[in-house]
Amino acid sequence: MFVGIDIGGTNIKLIALGARGRVLGRRSIPSDVEKGPKDAFSRIASTVSSLIADKSALTAAGVACAGLVDPVAGRLHSSPNLLAWENAPLARIAREHLGVYTVVENDANAAAYGEYFRGCGRGLGTFVCITLGTGVGGAIVIDGRLLRGSKNYAGEIGHTTICESGPRCHCGSRGCVEAYLGAYALIRETRQKLRTRRSRYLTQWVSQRCPLTPKLIAEAAAKGDSVAREVFAEAGTHLGTAMANLINIFNPDVIAVAGGVAKGFHLMKPRMDEEIRKRAFPESSRVARVARARLGTDAAAIGAALLARDSVPGR
């Protein structure tokens, strides 16, 4: 058995996986990141014990976390949500507490690896995963191997430019994919439209002090709110440009769309398809299947467990 540990800013998710990749159990515990990684891993170890009764059945563990991760050294370099953990030798700490071989991976990479083998990727060919959440992330798996680049920083699809003079992005650049599709971008676009137009639901909800989130915008859109629908439709155009770029660069078999904002995917899809048709090579776009990710918030933990399974020495 293998355990995948997804360390988020709020919760730590644990998933136990059988050798063939079947989910055997899951737990969630508070992150309490300010107490540091040693405290977290001592709590993780107790949780693993409750998840896998026979300790000798555990072969290896995979740890996923946001930020710059060095999988070779098993170290977390920097992470906006885990500031207190910076430079922590996570693989070593995990090994000490769990007593098994441990790998550490960036959460976007781990999630893509999970989707590739156990989600919508079907375990074959060239697979690109784009995550639409607060930010826009990504990762690429080719023939079962993560595309890592020189220092494991590859896959920053969200920070590729699709319009040189476009809106400011949180990364400091302009016209990044994230500057159009990140949560803050959708909120910005909605606010701008609400200044001059009345919307059936959003105007009322916002006046009732509901915080404007992509989820709220998606709910309004689902009820037929025209402003909300337009925001997603326009986002679809930019998503299509980003997709076309990925299709022309990778000639992928599958592009998975993951993350919370993907809830509005069906609203983005018509313009996305139109833009792909305009921009991508037909030979390439014909083979590229665009699919919703299937593992939801389990993806990173499952992927981490699979990475542990696939890299444990002697296998």
Place this chain on the structure above:
Amino acid sequence: MFVGIDIGGTNIKLIALGARGRVLGRRSIPSDVEKGPKDAFSRIASTVSSLIADKSALTAAGVACAGLVDPVAGRLHSSPNLLAWENAPLARIAREHLGVYTVVENDANAAAYGEYFRGCGRGLGTFVCITLGTGVGGAIVIDGRLLRGSKNYAGEIGHTTICESGPRCHCGSRGCVEAYLGAYALIRETRQKLRTRRSRYLTQWVSQRCPLTPKLIAEAAAKGDSVAREVFAEAGTHLGTAMANLINIFNPDVIAVAGGVAKGFHLMKPRMDEEIRKRAFPESSRVARVARARLGTDAAAIGAALLARDSVPGR
């Protein structure tokens, strides 16, 4: 020994390589594409005999050509410069005439493979090659393997969008890298500037009916012509955006710049560097070395020979 055969619209270049990748000899013959691939390969076979006296010393051959190439089937699907050869089973024809194992590859891929192992790539890590010629092409080599994608169409860096509302590209889309950096884009920009401004050399040369080419613009720039220098400087900004996208996606060790337009590279470099600084993650751009390609017009033939060497069965 191995032979690499680069089939262009005008000439066919042949390069003989030793097992360690040393160039042992080269030849060039006219393509005469309209006579078809069988005629070409019978002439190629005679040329190979003149290049490698002892026929038994030839182990395998690699064929590079522009267009959509299926390396598994050894077939050329379509090629704008080799219309008469479309759908030709090149690997089979080559095997029949040369009597050895033959691989077929797209010329951009072959050139990148050559640069990776025998040029500026140093044979390690993640390598991206961008070719600035009439069009803008590209290819990626990761840990010694070409990134092919599902059907060998990967690497179309030139047709990724860097500005959604940008100028029309020959591919039918808008704002592609090629729409700013292809030969026709540089010529378009120069013409536009010459309409309202006098340039020291270009105005005169063009009035003497010199055809406006990137080479001519580069010559004028080398003499200090302000319009020509501005054209390259502005192109540098867009090249920088394209580079930043590649850096954020691939976290490469090396990005090679190849092709004829790369002659103006030093004129593009300042703005390119500035744009990379603005747009790429510093962690990634710090490790990405941007280098001029080293093998020049030999790259595709050398790469094809290396691909043959590295894929010959039983090695």
